[in-house]
Amino acid sequence: MAKSEISSQSTPQLPQVLLMREPPAFTLCGEQPFSSDKFRYLKAYESTLPLDQFLTTHAQSVQAILSSHNAPVTAAILRLLPEARLVVTTSAGLNQIDLPECRRRGIKVANSGTVSAANVADLAIALLIDVKRKISASNRYVKQGLWSTNEDYPLGSKLRGKRVGIVGLGSIGSEIAKRLEAFGCYISYNSRNQKPSVSYPFYHEVHELAADSDVLIICCALNDQTHHLIDKEVLSALGKEGFIVNVGRGPIIDEKEMVRCLMKGEIAGAGLDVFEDEPDVPQELFALDNVVLSPHRAVFTQESINDLGKLVVGNLEAFFSSKPLLSEFLGD
Amino acid sequence: MAKSEISSQSTPQLPQVLLMREPPAFTLCGEQPFSSDKFRYLKAYESTLPLDQFLTTHAQSVQAILSSHNAPVTAAILRLLPEARLVVTTSAGLNQIDLPECRRRGIKVANSGTVSAANVADLAIALLIDVKRKISASNRYVKQGLWSTNEDYPLGSKLRGKRVGIVGLGSIGSEIAKRLEAFGCYISYNSRNQKPSVSYPFYHEVHELAADSDVLIICCALNDQTHHLIDKEVLSALGKEGFIVNVGRGPIIDEKEMVRCLMKGEIAGAGLDVFEDEPDVPQELFALDNVVLSPHRAVFTQESINDLGKLVVGNLEAFFSSKPLLSEFLGD
Numbered sequence A, B: 001m002a003k004s005e006i007s008s009q010s011t012p013q014l015p016q017v018l019l020m021r022e023p024p025a026f027t028l029c030g031e032q033p034f035s036s037d038k039f040r041y042l043k044a045y046e047s048t049l050p051l052d053q054f055l056t057t058h059a060q061s062v063q064a065i066l067s068s069h070n071a072p073v074t075a076a077i078l079r080l081l082p083e084a085r086l087v088v089t090t091s092a093g094l095n096q097i098d099l100p101e102c103r104r105r106g107i108k109v110a111n112s113g114t115v116s117a118a119n120v121a122d123l124a125i126a127l128l129i130d131v132k133r134k135i136s137a138s139n140r141y142v143k144q145g146l147w148s149t150n151e152d153y154p155l156g157s158k159l160r161g162k163r164v165g166i167v168g169l170g171s172i173g174s175e176i177a178k179r180l181e182a183f184g185c186y187i188s189y190n191s192r193n194q195k196p197s198v199s200y201p202f203y204h205e206v207h208e209l210a211a212d213s214d215v216l217i218i219c220c221a222l223n224d225q226t227h228h229l230i231d232k233e234v235l236s237a238l239g240k241e242g243f244i245v246n247v248g249r250g251p252i253i254d255e256k257e258m259v260r261c262l263m264k265g266e267i268a269g270a271g272l273d274v275f276e277d278e279p280d281v282p283q284e285l286f287a288l289d290n291v292v293l294s295p296h297r298a299v300f301t302q303e304s305i306n307d308l309g310k311l312v313v314g315n316l317e318a319f320f321s322s323k324p325l326l327s328e329f330l331g332d
Helices: A002-013 A024-029 A051-057 A075-079 A099-104 A117-133 A135-143 A171-182 A206-211 A232-238 A255-264 A283-287 A302-320 B002-013 B024-029 B051-057 B075-079 B099-105 B117-133 B135-143 B171-182 B206-211 B232-238 B255-264 B283-287 B302-320
Strands: A016-019 A040-043 A062-067 A086-089 A108-110 A163-167 A186-190 A215-218 A243-246 A269-272 A291-293 B016-019 B040-043 B062-067 B086-089 B108-110 B163-167 B186-190 B215-218 B243-246 B269-272 B291-293
Touching: A024 A302, A062 A302, A075 A099, A086 A302, A099 A108, A117 A135, A117 A171, A117 A215, A117 A243, A117 A269, A117 A291, A117 B117, A117 B135, A135 B117, A135 B135, A135 B283, A135 B291, A163 A171, A163 A206, A171 A186, A171 B171, A186 A206, A206 A232, A232 A255, A255 A269, A255 A283, A283 B135, A291 B135, B024 B302, B062 B302, B075 B099, B086 B302, B099 B108, B117 B135, B117 B171, B117 B215, B117 B243, B117 B269, B117 B291, B163 B171, B163 B206, B171 B186, B186 B206, B206 B232, B232 B255, B255 B269, B255 B283
Parallel strands: A016 A040, A016 A062, A062 A086, A086 A108, A163 A186, A163 A215, A215 A243, A243 A269, A269 A291, B016 B040, B016 B062, B062 B086, B086 B108, B163 B186, B163 B215, B215 B243, B243 B269, B269 B291
Antiparallel strands: none
């Protein structure tokens, strides 16, 4: 009781954490898991001011920013916030944050760390089995009452013995590999550098990995090097029996080219949680049974929101009390 | 060429294998993977005669029967076939075959052995993640164009740390357990007898297993002991946070009671490949997003049909040349 009195008395003096857009986690589950009595959120999206005016107005009081995959932190924004010293993000990926500019300005960055790795890996596996064994399509088939009138439902294909190429063997990729080994798949991978601790075959070139794979799973970070990494050449190397799963970021794949390949049967199917221009999804994909779509929810489950909330709050409270961050991003 | 001439010349003398109904594997992929030049199929379902007359007409020439999950081999049928000495089935389950009557008549039985265990296990996992992470539902949500207009898509729940009770720890159940361990689930099981080689906690009573589980996966054989094994008491013990997956046989679950529980929210969701009265599925399930349905296809993939064909042909050829069967069922 004493605590809440102090908290409500001291609210005006609480340090502020800037939110430029509502994080998807807030939209999905409310603000409560991300709340603290040590700071309060300053919500640009609830103001009638244009963003730059809002930032200019609050320039002196913003030391910390909470970002999310849909809330970019650009150099132009950081120029308006000279006191900023921390960007925390609810996402695992950091592509929406101008990391060189943060470094130049001495701004620390903390992401969602490995909190969501298991969830993202689970969704990658779900999308893969779903598209290979036609789960969503067969669910619709049965629910439309077609089973009793139509015996022609097409067969799916097996997982055991399939060669899976993982693009990006970080915490998420490693969780994916562990699961796929239990299904009897053969794992290879591509990443910036070969991992000395890993025995899976390493491919320096993604198109060579694709050529030797039945399935390609994309779970690397999006940056200048990985933008459209999965291009026409890679998709063509994957081939018409090949499946692709993307739980990384939409722009890692040349989406137009992938849509063309899916429509022409130049690749066999896709399971996609992320897209180039979310929430817009290429409508050509809507009619394809060999494509399973998910609305960028790989990291989110009922359980993970609480874990993520604890980590976000922990990072922000640590910053405001000058303690080490819980999940500081120290560069690749 | 010489072989095919001999084959076509000798066709009239080839031993016959009785088919009472077209096996789903034939419907899905044609007869070719199940064909041999050592025997030919005698198809009751292509005759205009009623089944009993057909069987009486061919009584003296039928030594072997090819069954499937939808083609019962009852005592009444066996009485009409005094020369029958073998029943092969394309199914893993043997519930459609009167095993005591086969034993009494000295008729050997061969099933699909472990050919399909990995496929069935994959489908069980797919149904489980699909219903827990709402894959089919989110696929529909995105494909209906709702993502860009509606942010209220409900969250799924995590697999890691969940307690999964496996009912029937044979070859399929063991493959399921292996996969779920990689997802970080805790496995317990129920079966007729505790398995000395297995360290998972054993529950003698299914309702106790259900009470201690977040998910129940049904993959035991259907027989007199397991008919409606999953009844009101078990479903109630599983509870409103609990999920059920059935890749065994429909009648292992009291389907009416399960439908009632799903509609009332007394259990959280279900992934079902099998039903009490296939291909009829309770229509109440069609509108439920927390229910994922599959048209009894757990054993079937493009690859498994060929493996299954080799095993069926191998068993039948072995029988006609008096060699040991490849997958003789020797009792539980």
